[in-house]
Amino acid sequence: MERFSLISATVGLTFLVWAAADQLITETVELPAAITLRIDPAANMIVAPADASPPSFMIHLSGRQSDVSNLGDRASQRNVVLTVPDAVLQGLPLGEQDLPLLSILEQNPSKFPGCIVQGIEPPTFRVHVDRIVERNLNVVIRPGNLDYTVAPLVEPTSVQATIRQTFWSNIENANPRIALDAESLLKNQPEGRPIDLDVPLTKTVWSDVGEADLKTVSPPRVTLRATLAGRRETGVIQAVPVRFLVGDNVWKRYDVVYRQPNPSETLNVTVVGPPAEIARLKSGERKVFAFIPLGNPDAMAEFQFVKPEFNLPPGVELAEDGTLYNFEIRLQRRPDAVP
Numbered sequence: 001m002e003r004f005s006l007i008s009a010t011v012g013l014t015f016l017v018w019a020a021a022d023q024l025i026t027e028t029v030e031l032p033a034a035i036t037l038r039i040d041p042a043a044n045m046i047v048a049p050a051d052a053s054p055p056s057f058m059i060h061l062s063g064r065q066s067d068v069s070n071l072g073d074r075a076s077q078r079n080v081v082l083t084v085p086d087a088v089l090q091g092l093p094l095g096e097q098d099l100p101l102l103s104i105l106e107q108n109p110s111k112f113p114g115c116i117v118q119g120i121e122p123p124t125f126r127v128h129v130d131r132i133v134e135r136n137l138n139v140v141i142r143p144g145n146l147d148y149t150v151a152p153l154v155e156p157t158s159v160q161a162t163i164r165q166t167f168w169s170n171i172e173n174a175n176p177r178i179a180l181d182a183e184s185l186l187k188n189q190p191e192g193r194p195i196d197l198d199v200p201l202t203k204t205v206w207s208d209v210g211e212a213d214l215k216t217v218s219p220p221r222v223t224l225r226a227t228l229a230g231r232r233e234t235g236v237i238q239a240v241p242v243r244f245l246v247g248d249n250v251w252k253r254y255d256v257v258y259r260q261p262n263p264s265e266t267l268n269v270t271v272v273g274p275p276a277e278i279a280r281l282k283s284g285e286r287k288v289f290a291f292i293p294l295g296n297p298d299a300m301a302e303f304q305f306v307k308p309e310f311n312l313p314p315g316v317e318l319a320e321d322g323t324l325y326n327f328e329i330r331l332q333r334r335p336d337a338v339p
Contacts, residue, residue: 064114139159
């Protein structure tokens with residue numbers, strides 16, 4: 001019994017010695033770390049690494065042996081997420097800054113329970129600091145090269161957007177706005193009837209100096225209204241026959257005399273209109289004639305230019321000035337004509 005009591009006392013004493021040693025003996029370690037900074041969204045701040053490849057850090061810690069052992073593998077780099085306190089954020093000027101990491105680590109004690117941060121190398125983190133501001137932006141339209149019977153308009157014509165303050169400072173005097181590319185939005189829409197298109201706003205602000213992402217846009221969508229004119233195509237109708245419009249009594253008594261000898265009996269006519277109609281005209285499926293009206297013979301005794309008329313289908317018109325096809329003619333009475 002005495003022997004058992006002695007063993008128990010020895011075990012208890014050993015435990016007390018170990019516990020006392022754990023409390024009294026501290027250990028210092030180095031932990032390689034990659035640091036990610038967390039910002040409270042309500043702060044309306046942006047704190048981002050200034051370099052594309054942020055440096056690795058070495059954190060120096062001290063603590064009881066048991067707390068240090070709880071840190072786990074001390075050789076492998078770990079990712080440490082640090083919340084930047086509001087007090088630190090509010091004092092930061094805009095632009096690139098060196099953020100002191102030791103004070104931020106000290107205010108994130110839960111990252112290394114039971115341990116004390118003695119230092120960190122390098123001691124600062126190079127970051128870019130920005131604020132989010134709210135601004136009113138006009139919504140405008142780039143009409144492009146489409147033809148309209150009703151020009152495009154947008155509703156509403158302005159929105160509230162949140163944007164980085166440093167970018168806004170660079171563009172606020174350059175007429176910044178959100179621009180809609182009407183041609184790309186409307187090119188596949190039906191022609192000849194009103195269009196009401198719901199357009200989600202891309203998160204881009206456009207100005208004379210560049211583009212940048214917006215954080216939010218309110219409202220996030222606008223309505224684009226327009227009416228497209230029918231698509232038009234240019235084509236050449238080959239060998240259009242020339243015909244005279246004249247009464248039988250005139251035709252039997254008068255000859256048509258051309259200023260230029262050997263005139264062509266056909267014309268090549270350039271027209272513009274709906275693609276389907278142009279295709280039918282070019283193929284000859286739909287016939288076209290050039291009609292030359294002849295008026296009062298007495299009024300046409302001298303040479304004069306006469307403009308032909310063409311029986312073009314609706315929506316098709318001459319692509320060039322019609323005077324290009326004029327004929328210079330006069331009417332000459334036949335010697336054998338009956339008065």
